[in-house]
Amino acid sequence: MSAFPRVIPVLLVSDGYLVKPVKFHGDKxxxxxxxxxxxxxxxxxxxxVICDIDSSVKGAGVNYSLIEEIASEAFxxxxxxxxxxxxxxxxRITGIGIEKVILxxxxxxxxxxxxxxxxxLGSSSTVVSVDAKKRLTGGWDTYSQRGKKKLGMTPxxxxxxxxxxxxxxxxxxAIDRESTFSGYDLxxxxxxxxxxxxxxxALGGASGYADFAPALEAGASAVAAGSMFVLNGKHRAVLITYPTPDQIRALKS
Known part of the structure; x- marks a missing residue:
């Protein structure tokens, strides 16, 4: 286990381009x-983490050329x-050099x-993404197919x-928190x-480093974010950021 909390940027790809949807809609x-x-x-x-968000929806299958490019560049x-x-x-994916596969x-x-x-691959390399949306009546529904298919089970x-x-x-x-900068659904x-x-x-809604500790206290073993690592300011200009080692270490205290 890592000595410090894991803080994971999540990059979403569509048609080979880096995009950022809001609540799973409207790719920027x-x-x-x-x-x-x-x-x-x-x-x-x-x-x-890198997810090709249209592969399953469009039936395009695994984008091996993208994976090869990523594996050759990522340290x-x-x-x-x-x-x-x-x-x-x-x-085939792990043979190219990717450590984990997400389903x-x-x-x-x-x-x-x-x-x-x-x-x-081993269980440590096998990850499942549970995409959840809050119900008006309380609780959550779970979805697949980029939030289009309700699965009939709770998260x-x-x-x-x-x-x-x-x-x-x-x-x-949390589908309804994605790119809202409203904090994780604790x-x-x-x-x-x-x-x-x-x-x-935990993924969906992080607005800043202050959101990480509450998610860890709520039971998460690691925190992930997309928008806060690639967008900045009220106009959401593209700016890639990441916490310093000291900021990550501070989450342990």
Whole structure:
């Protein structure tokens, strides 16, 4: 286990470009993902997640050329999600140099795929993303297909299902907090963290470093963010940032 909390930038890619949606809608063009990886190298990021958000929705499959470019540039461990549905695909991805494979649609369309990939790669390299949206009546629904398909289970149930089938880590993403800079959904983080024994990564809504500690206190093992690491100011200008080692160490205290 890391001596300090894991702080993970999440880059979203569509049609080969770096984008940033809001609440899973309206992709804002950010730039070249490879250039972003190079900047994060310079900032000595410990871990990075890259998701091709249209692979499953459009049925395009895994973007191996993008993965090869990323693996050749990244100096840090990288997790990749987007269109992965089989152990063979997962092994090809890790063979290129990616450390973790992230599942969403495939994990819930055919949960057995989680076990097959976990058996091939090991549970620590098998991650499932649980995308949740708050209900008006309370609680949350879980979705796949980029928030388009309701799964008929709570995020806690989805996380337990993923763990039972072999996932070694869960990303819990608050759809209605994405790119809102309104802070993590701490109750959601707690609900999922209490449902499983594997590490949980909180994602969705971070506005600044002050949001990290409450998410960790709510039960997350790590914190992730997209917009706050690539956008800046009220006009959301593109500016890639990352906390200093001292700022990360301070989260431990």
């Amino acid at each position: 063009y950010i730039g070249d993902p490879i250039n972003a990886v190079r900047i994060f190298n310079e900032k000595q990021v410990d871990e990075l 840090m461990p990288v997790g990749y999600g987007g269109g992965v549905s089989s152990a063979a695909e997962a092994q 969403n649609s495939a994990a819930f369309n055919r949960p057995e795929a989680i076990g097959e990939i976990s058996a091939a 806690a149930e989805a996380a337990r299902l993923a763990q039972e089938h072999g996932a070694g880590e869960i990303i819990v993403s 109750k959601l983080v707690t609900a999922v963290s209490e449902a499983v024994t594997v590490p949980v990564i």
